[in-house]
Amino acid sequence: MGEDMNPEEMKEMEQKVIGMCICLSCPTYVQGADPIGYCFPTIGKNVKIVEEDQCICLACPVFAQQSLTKTFFCTRGSEKEQKGGA
Numbered sequence: 001m002g003e004d005m006n007p008e009e010m011k012e013m014e015q016k017v018i019g020m021c022i023c024l025s026c027p028t029y030v031q032g033a034d035p036i037g038y039c040f041p042t043i044g045k046n047v048k049i050v051e052e053d054q055c056i057c058l059a060c061p062v063f064a065q066q067s068l069t070k071t072f073f074c075t076r077g078s079e080k081e082q083k084g085g086a
Contacts, residue, residue, distance in 0.1 A: 014040050020061045027053040028074060038073035039063070045077045 005013060014037065023029050023036035033048040039062055057063050057071040070082040 010042060014042050017043075017062050020065070022056060022060045023074065026056045026074070028055060028072065033074070037062075039066070039068060039078055041078040041080050043078070044073075044081060046074050049074045 017040045018037040021037045030049045033046045035043055037043045038045055052072050052075050055071045068079050070079050076082050
């Protein structure tokens with residue numbers, strides 16, 4: 001997600017991801033652990049979230065739209081990061 005985008009396109013896509021994001025309703029989410037949209041590479045995991053509860057990433061429209069395969073982006077990092085990318 002986002003590998004072939006220039007900085008302006010990345011920022012635009014990041015905002016779209018945040019707009020579709022359902023992180024705020026996730027049992028793992030911690031109040032105040034913003035920004036949301038942890039699956040996006042420019043956001044990634046959040047240090048305020050330390051315990052994994054139940055992951056709802058599979059139900060997120062971003063997950064389907066971007067053909068993601070990983071979960072718990074808030075604690076484990078973006079799809080790219082979890083797959084061993086930078």
